[in-house]
Amino acid sequence: MxxxxxxxxxxxxxxxxxxxxxxxxxxxxxxxxxxxxxxxxxxxxxxxxxxxxxxxxxxxxxxxxxxxxxxxxxxxxxxxxxxxxxxxxxxxxxxxxxxxxxxxxxxxxxxxxxxxxxxxxxxxxxAEGKLLIYYQGSHIAIPLQDILFLESRLHKSCIVLKKQEYLCNEKLETLKGQLDGRFLNCHKSYMVNMSYIREFRGREILLEENHVIPVSKARAKEAKERFFEYMSARM
Missing domain, CATH: 3.40.50.2300 (Response regulator)
Structure with missing residues (x-):
């Protein structure tokens, strides 16, 4: 705390x-x-x-x-x-x-x-296992397992699910504290749920629902290592 x-x-x-x-x-x-x-x-x-x-x-x-x-x-x-x-x-x-x-x-x-x-x-x-955000005048809790990725957009954060998006005023840096080990910080503007990664493709990550997420050069090596560790632990 x-x-x-x-x-x-x-x-x-x-x-x-x-x-x-x-x-x-x-x-x-x-x-x-x-x-x-x-x-x-x-x-x-x-x-x-x-x-x-x-x-x-x-x-x-x-x-x-x-x-x-x-x-x-x-x-x-x-x-x-x-x-x-x-x-x-x-x-x-x-x-x-x-x-x-x-x-x-x-x-x-x-x-x-x-x-x-x-x-x-x-x-x-x-509230464990959920992301708490303030959205359109209400507090809502989003199960972490439902989140594909989070993206920083002009000092706000967009939480992307398979069928829905939430744009909230909290900064990505603030929301990080509510996420667990399944989320990968592959770029300063993105946090990706590794459960939904289909492929590492050069400096990009291909997610389910055909989302393509950039991987920064500085984080590429560490991001791949973390993903392989995560997948190995699940096998």
Whole structure:
């Protein structure tokens, strides 16, 4: 699990980071005391499973405002609010529930923190084997086994199935984290489901349904090796 903490108090950032790193499921924790740095990191392709968002910032926008913007940019990132003033924000929190997964009161209690993360881990487990995307105003889950390939198109991603395509706002780099070992990154703009490869043909891959996918020169050798390893393991 990849976590980010957004809080303008350095001591609060460090304390919560230490608590999170005691939890085995948490692999990475990044801290942000400046929201401009946080947005810049997301723009560069960073993805977090959960963001701990302090509500009370010393500026016009609150953490609740930031959470609304975060949901638009990363619709599958879960949000846990952190505040010393719980009662002051209860109504706003639940009226603007952008992917809300919890509300923690400062100072944060380790047991309550772990319970909140266990809830998120259960939800992730239930979604295992599926690609979650935000499409035409709804969250949908696409079984990985049904996906032929994913393609990056003008800062969006196209998920191609045998009979259907989904164009979503998430970047390909962001969606990669939901894919498993059957997907091959043969080109910076493509992720191919190796189960549907019919032939490696020079610098191209021929898929079922007659899709032809380019293979970049830099990735050609590794792509072929990975495909042969994948097919050997299935025999």
């Amino acid at each position: 990849r976590a980010a903490i957004c809080d303008d108090q350095p001591q609060a950032l460090e304390e919560l980071k230490k608590m999170l790193l005691r939890i085995p499921a948490v692999k990475k924790v990044h801290t942000y005391s400046d929201m401009n740095n946080f947005w810049a990191t997301l723009k560069d392709g960073a993805y977090y499973d959960v963001v701990f968002m302090d509500i009370d910032w010393k500026q016009d926008e609150t953490g609740i405002d930031f959470a609304g913007r975060l949901q638009e940019a990363c619709p599958y990132t879960k949000i846990i609010y952190v505040t010393a003033y719980t009662l002051d924000y209860v109504e706003d929190v639940f009226l603007n529930h952008a992917n809300l997964s919890g509300l923690l009161k400062k100072p944060v209690n380790q047991e309550q923190l772990e319970r909140n993360l266990e809830k998120i881990l259960r939800e992730q487990s239930e």
